Amino acid sequence: MEKKAESELGLVLSALSDPNRRRVIAALAHAPAGTERTCVSFGLPVTKATLTHHFKILRQAGLIDQIDRGNSRAAFLRREYIDEKFPGLLNIILSEYPEYK
Template structure:
């Protein structure tokens, strides 16, 4: 007889709001923080379906702060968080956001200053050339 121990138990699935539960007020509150806006703006600039690890974003906060920012974005419905063993990665809920709030992602793209994409070399535009 095998007994399931806590470390053998499957991880708890993280709750992501359904498309119809997305609330503009919650989304705007989540985007009000510069670090969270930076995450979403970086994902908007990536190809649809891109999945990036937490570390890819290079947020200037500790582990607890990083976890908090991604939790707020997930609970607002902006990102999907996927766990792979001890690694966590995120993707933008592009289709859900565009369906509920058409033009929001375009506004985020237009309203954020060009900067280096995390994990990629600087561009001439980002350097002001």
């Protein structure tokens, strides 16, 4: 049985269904373009194992990339891709966080 390949948009919307993952994307979207941050730096209320899980999903959805910095892995937003493929999406995510006005 073939696993049903999920659409690109499906991956993105599923990834953003989780509040912890939205928090990451909102923080990156609010930060200056090109900002890199470690996974732990977002202060999500989950263990490290769960952190890895969430960032993997964001990566597979094409929303972020991660660069191996040896010591840590820097996560950054794939802003151009998102803005071209899903215009308006980042602003929608940001709108959930008034403090990122």
